[in-house]
Each structure stands twice: as C-alpha cells, then as structure tokens.
Amino acid sequence: MFSKKRSLAAVALATGAALALAGCAGGGADPEATYDPDEKVTLDLAFWGNDVRAGLYNEAIAAFNEEYPNIKVNATFLGFPEFWEKRQTEAAGGGLPDVMQFDYSYLRQYSENNLLLDLDPYLGGIIDTEPLSDQILQIGVVGDTTYGIATSTNAWGLFTNPVLLETAGVDEFAGGTWDEYADWMTEVTEASGGKFWGGGDFTGRIQNFELQLRSEGSYLFSEDGEPGFDEERLTEFWESGAELRDGVVVPQQRVEEVLPKGAFDSALAASELTWDNFGAGYLAGLGEGYTELGLLAPPITKEGAKDLYLKPSMLHAISAKTEHPEAAATLVNFLVNSPESGAIFGTNRGLPASETALEGAELDPLSEQVRAHEAAIADRLGDAPPVPIVGYGTLEEKFRVLGTELNFGTKTVDEAVSEFFNEMDIVLNG
Structure with a gap:
C-alpha cells in the first residue's frame, strides 16, 4: 500500500x-x-x-x-x-x-x-x-x-502485554525516562528465558524521534519544510538504541518471520510504542487468551515538556x-x-x-x-505539528527501513544518517 x-x-x-x-x-x-x-x-x-x-x-x-x-x-x-x-x-x-x-x-x-x-x-x-x-x-x-x-x-502511547509480563514475573512499566524504559525492557527480556523480548527498537520509529525533539523545543519539520534537527542529533538518537539492538529488543529476523503481523501482536514483544487506536487490531492479532492490554504514557525526555499531541x-x-x-x-x-x-x-x-x-x-x-489515556496525558499535549509536508510519507518510510537495517546490523549509524539526509535533500529540495 x-x-x-x-x-x-x-x-x-x-x-x-x-x-x-x-x-x-x-x-x-x-x-x-x-x-x-x-x-x-x-x-x-x-x-x-x-x-x-x-x-x-x-x-x-x-x-x-x-x-x-x-x-x-x-x-x-x-x-x-x-x-x-x-x-x-x-x-x-x-x-x-x-x-x-x-x-x-x-x-x-x-x-x-x-x-x-x-x-x-x-x-x-x-x-x-x-x-x-x-x-x-x-x-x-x-x-x-x-x-x-x-x-x-489518536495520540502516541505505550501498549503493554499483561499476559507476557505475568509470564516473566515483571511489573508493568512504572513510567519514566527513555533510559528507564530501556532498563525495564532489559529486565523483561532477561526474565522471559528467550521466549519473548521487552519491546521493539523504538529508534526505528520517526515518531519517537519527534517526541524527543519536541521535548527539546524543536520539531521534525517546520511549516516551510525545514528540518528541526541535524546529523549530530539523528546520530545521537540512533546510537541510543545500539545496546538495545544487542539482544534486548526483538531481533529483526524474528520480526520478518511473523510478517505481515508485527512483533507485538505476535506475542514476541511485551511492549510497543505506537498510536493509541491500534489496540483493537493488536487484540485481534493476539487472539484467544488476550482480553486486555496495558496503555501507558510514552517515556519522558524532559519533565513538563509538551511533547505529545493529538x-x-x-x-x-x-x-x-x-x-x-x-x-x-x-x-x-x-x-x-x-x-x-x-x-x-x-x-x-x-x-x-x-x-x-x-x-x-x-x-x-x-x-x-x-x-482515559488521552485524558491522562493532557498535561503533555501540545499543539500538533504543522500539517505534514508533501513527501513526509516517503521520509517516514525511509526512516523505518533504515531502522530495520540498523537492527539487522547491515548498516552503521553513520551510514544510515548519511543516507537519510541524502533522501531528505531530494524530497525537500528536489
């Protein structure tokens, strides 16, 4: 599609x-x-x-x-x-x-x-x-x-799988920073005995990058199509997932094996950051034995920031x-x-x-x-970003593809950053 x-x-x-x-x-x-x-x-x-x-x-x-x-x-x-x-x-x-x-x-x-x-x-x-x-x-x-x-x-949220968490004997994520979320995923992965993982590689989603940028007072793209980040900031973001990609998050090969379903609705991941209207599809994909999901606020980059939006x-x-x-x-x-x-x-x-x-x-x-989730995050809701620039979908998909290659280990962070900025130059200035 x-x-x-x-x-x-x-x-x-x-x-x-x-x-x-x-x-x-x-x-x-x-x-x-x-x-x-x-x-x-x-x-x-x-x-x-x-x-x-x-x-x-x-x-x-x-x-x-x-x-x-x-x-x-x-x-x-x-x-x-x-x-x-x-x-x-x-x-x-x-x-x-x-x-x-x-x-x-x-x-x-x-x-x-x-x-x-x-x-x-x-x-x-x-x-x-x-x-x-x-x-x-x-x-x-x-x-x-x-x-x-x-x-x-809809708004960005963190879905969790209570059945997998009970199996692992790990409590629900209590909220906190991205580092604390990474620690929680590590705990789940280690407790699962190799049967499932704490989550997916969140650095493969451009929306998680956007949340961090908004927390810093910046943005993905302005109304005029100017990026609100440079190569150094994107490098920092993708490098923040390097340790997670070394055994903590679902390996890309396992993700590919369950397509067209995802890791979360295939019960391979105990958590997933995505839009909050995905819940019904997740429950349908998980099937028998799953009647509810956890839905929490995403990790925090900076307390008090208006990083989320509707x-x-x-x-x-x-x-x-x-x-x-x-x-x-x-x-x-x-x-x-x-x-x-x-x-x-x-x-x-x-x-x-x-x-x-x-x-x-x-x-x-x-x-x-x-x-209830959208009411609970009300204090983090800021103005929505400008209506997506023409070509945004192409860049979002490129970001995702590069994220999968990072997870596979077929590209270095520096190579991925260079390739994304080349694509961005073509889309924005071509």
Missing part, C-alpha cells in the same frame, strides 16, 4: 499545475451564512472504508435527513488506495465530491493546490466549534486557513468548487458533532474528537481505555 500511496502522491505533484487550475475556489462564504432548509440540494459524499463503514454512513445519512430532508446525499466509498487514486483523477478534471473523508497526509497537497474550501467562515456558525478543542481545530489548519475538521483523534484518525473536508457550501458545511457539522453520528459510528472512525459526538458514542472497554 505504501508504494502505491507514494506513487499517487508523485502523480499529483507532477500534475500540480493541472490541480491548481482544477481547484479554483468557488465563491467566498458569508460569515453569517446559514443553510436555507427550504433549498433542495444534492451533495456527493465520498469516504474510504468497507461494507461495515458504508452501512454506518447510510445510517448517519438517514438520521441527517430526518433533520435536513431537503439535502440529498449520494455516498460512495472505496478502499484507501483506490479512494485517493479516484480523488487524483477528479482533482485533475475539476470534479471533487462536495464532502470528503480526508487523510491528514494529503491535506497540505490539496489545500495548497486550491482544491479545498476555506472553512473558517463557517466555524462558530454552521460548524459548531464549542465541542471541539482548540487543539482539535488546529489539526485542520494549513498556513492560517482551516481546510479540514477532525472526526476523531493526531487525526481522519478529517472531513469540502471541495472548493462545491455549488452548495452552506449545505456541505451543514453535513460536515452533523458527521463530526452530532450525538446521533457519535452513537452510529462509535469508534469506527477512531475516538470521536467532538465532545457531543463522544457523549453519544457507546464505548467498548478498549475505547474507554483510549479515552
């Missing part, structure tokens, strides 16, 4: 002029604008997902029509790669759907090509902002303009060329904020970002755990 997503992004970059022409914005919105309930309009709604999600959207549209009977909604869905392939074609031809489920990684590309509607005139009016925190609202901002509204959020599982955006911006904004407001939407979708789109939608949702125990 990665290579296809990247190739689609490349096509969009190559046809940037066509996208810009296709995306000339529609008429400006009136800040006092409201939808006229007597106006009969038809909106196209597009989302990615499967038959289960399609059924939920159908329910949501039916509930929406009880309140807005004159807005007909034609909904279509595709798998994730096919969804974006179709959007690229539509963008080049000038025909994006009125309302779209939107992925964070594409928000900058589409907004900078004038393909998405400026939502600021509708905020606090048609789109209710009271149930949405400032941190949530900032997620959809590119430059100084709001182009998307998050439907749901990331959208997905957003809703509106085409700049929609003929019915007020009706489209009304639909977005319903899908994001209404208790009915919350009750229908539950956590299918992630933990609802809107307080009113969240109140309507019936949360399963794991979802309640995620909700």
Whole structure:
C-alpha cells in the first residue's frame, strides 16, 4: 500500500499545475451564512472504508435527513488506495465530491493546490466549534486557513502485554525516562528465558524521534519544510538504541518471520510504542487468551515538556468548487458533532474528537481505555505539528527501513544518517 500511496502522491505533484487550475475556489462564504432548509440540494459524499463503514454512513445519512430532508446525499466509498487514486483523477478534471473523508497526509497537497474550501467562515456558525478543542481545530489548519475538521483523534502511547509480563514475573512499566524504559525492557527480556523480548527498537520509529525533539523545543519539520534537527542529533538518537539492538529488543529476523503481523501482536514483544487506536487490531492479532492490554504514557525526555499531541484518525473536508457550501458545511457539522453520528459510528472512525459526538458514542472497554489515556496525558499535549509536508510519507518510510537495517546490523549509524539526509535533500529540495 505504501508504494502505491507514494506513487499517487508523485502523480499529483507532477500534475500540480493541472490541480491548481482544477481547484479554483468557488465563491467566498458569508460569515453569517446559514443553510436555507427550504433549498433542495444534492451533495456527493465520498469516504474510504468497507461494507461495515458504508452501512454506518447510510445510517448517519438517514438520521441527517430526518433533520435536513431537503439535502440529498449520494455516498460512495472505496478502499484507501483506490479512494485517493479516484480523488487524483477528479482533482485533475475539476470534479471533487462536495464532502470528503480526508487523510491528514494529503491535506497540505490539496489545500495548497486550491482544491479545498476555506472553512473558517463557517466555524462558530454552521460548524459548531464549542465541542471541539482548540487543539482539535488546529489539526485542520494549513498556513492560517482551516481546510479540514477532525472526526476523531489518536495520540502516541505505550501498549503493554499483561499476559507476557505475568509470564516473566515483571511489573508493568512504572513510567519514566527513555533510559528507564530501556532498563525495564532489559529486565523483561532477561526474565522471559528467550521466549519473548521487552519491546521493539523504538529508534526505528520517526515518531519517537519527534517526541524527543519536541521535548527539546524543536520539531521534525517546520511549516516551510525545514528540518528541526541535524546529523549530530539523528546520530545521537540512533546510537541510543545500539545496546538495545544487542539482544534486548526483538531481533529483526524474528520480526520478518511473523510478517505481515508485527512483533507485538505476535506475542514476541511485551511492549510497543505506537498510536493509541491500534489496540483493537493488536487484540485481534493476539487472539484467544488476550482480553486486555496495558496503555501507558510514552517515556519522558524532559519533565513538563509538551511533547505529545493529538493526531487525526481522519478529517472531513469540502471541495472548493462545491455549488452548495452552506449545505456541505451543514453535513460536515452533523458527521463530526452530532450525538446521533457519535452513537452510529462509535469508534469506527477512531475516538470521536467532538465532545457531543463522544457523549453519544457507546464505548467498548478498549475505547474507554483510549479515552482515559488521552485524558491522562493532557498535561503533555501540545499543539500538533504543522500539517505534514508533501513527501513526509516517503521520509517516514525511509526512516523505518533504515531502522530495520540498523537492527539487522547491515548498516552503521553513520551510514544510515548519511543516507537519510541524502533522501531528505531530494524530497525537500528536489
């Protein structure tokens, strides 16, 4: 999927002029604008997902029509790669759907090509902002303009496997620094008798590097695409995992053997740092005998730092060329904020970002755990970083690949750093 997503992004970059022409914005919105309930309009709604999600959207549209009977909604869905392939074609031809489920990684590309509607005139009016925190609202901002509204959020967390910890006779990680986390993993690995490991190599994930940079008052990439680190800082990060790669974390060869599953949901690792919405997939992968997971705050680089942030599982955006911006904004407001939407979708789109939608949702125990986790880390939540630069996905994948090679021992840290900076130069300046 990665290579296809990247190739689609490349096509969009190559046809940037066509996208810009296709995306000339529609008429400006009136800040006092409201939808006229007597106006009969038809909106196209597009989302990615499967038959289960399609059924939920159908329910949501039916509930929406009880309140807005004159807005007909034609909904279509595709798998994730096919969804974006179709959007690229539509963008080049000038025909994006009125309302779209939107992925964070594409928000900058589409907004900078004038393909998405400026939502600021509708905020606090048609789109209710009271149930949405400032941190949530900032997620959809590119430059100084709001182009998307998050439907749901997730945050970085530390999952643990209570069954493996009981087997090893080791207590849950008590929290603390990255060094303390490394010591805890070492204890688990040694206590397991070679059956499993304390965790994976956290230096292979760019998000863990980002957390440390944010703790230091820096960032991965600025709004203008400038990196917030140099070769020396990346070298320090990757070298911090050298001792762990010498027998403490899951060996890369064992990781490769269980693909497409991961080490954590194959019960090879007692912990995993990742986004907190991965829990349901982990439990499904672990299978019988696993009914719960631990979910903790990630290790700390600097006390009091705002190193964590909320990331959208997905957003809703509106085409700049929609003929019915007020009706489209009304639909977005319903899908994001209404208790009915919350009750229908539950956590299918992630933990609802809107307080009113969240109140309507019936949360399963794991979802309640995620909700409690995000509340527990509230004092570490800072502003989300700028919307990902075009090409971020390529760099994230390169970082991961180099991390696996470090774990295999096929590259030195110096070689990996040099290769990453060469790739970064091509992506940022090519």
